[in-house]
Amino acid sequence: MGYLRDKKFLIDFGKNLKRIRVEKNISQAELAYSINVEISQISRLERGQLNSGIYSVFLIAKYLKVSPKELFDF
């Protein structure tokens, strides 16, 4: 990640994702396994350490049974 990147957006996104995932009682491992991505990706994404691609977001939203929109609703 470029050093000039404003991380607030990524951190807020991650927090929102985590909130929704926890609300649905789904572990990082379950989510990761179900959509075929690595736990480490979910972990890093939730902590704002990763600028994931929109396709991963789409898969995550799908498994969490929310619209991708909702993951950006913060």
Added chain:
Amino acid sequence: MGYLRDKKFLIDFGKNLKRIRVEKNISQAELAYSINVEISQISRLERGQLNSGIYSVFLIAKYLKVSPKELFDF
């Protein structure tokens, strides 16, 4: 992009982005220049050829003066 990736989401996302951008009378070049990304990225993104990071989406939404949510509203 992995060969198994379902491209429909990326293509739909791109179309929606293009629709919004054109509605606002903003060229790919203007958008790209304004948020410091390459025109080729915008072009590829709009055609669903690219799984851009959410941070780029955030920047794009910001310049287009829409919520990131709106880019996923399709």
Added chain:
DNA sequence: TTTAATATAAGCAAATTTGCTTATAATTAA
């Protein structure tokens, strides 16, 4: 507390995106 489950951390290779560039095609304006 002790155990089990969950989450965070970090390193490395492979895959992908991004920046940069040049060229061509398509669209719009004159």
Added chain:
DNA sequence: TTAATTATAAGCAAATTTGCTTATATTAAA
């Protein structure tokens, strides 16, 4: 039609994400 603007295309290096792995820390349950 012609010129100008805008969009698409493609190749390459650099940067970043992702997959894979092992290890540690935190949280929840017994």
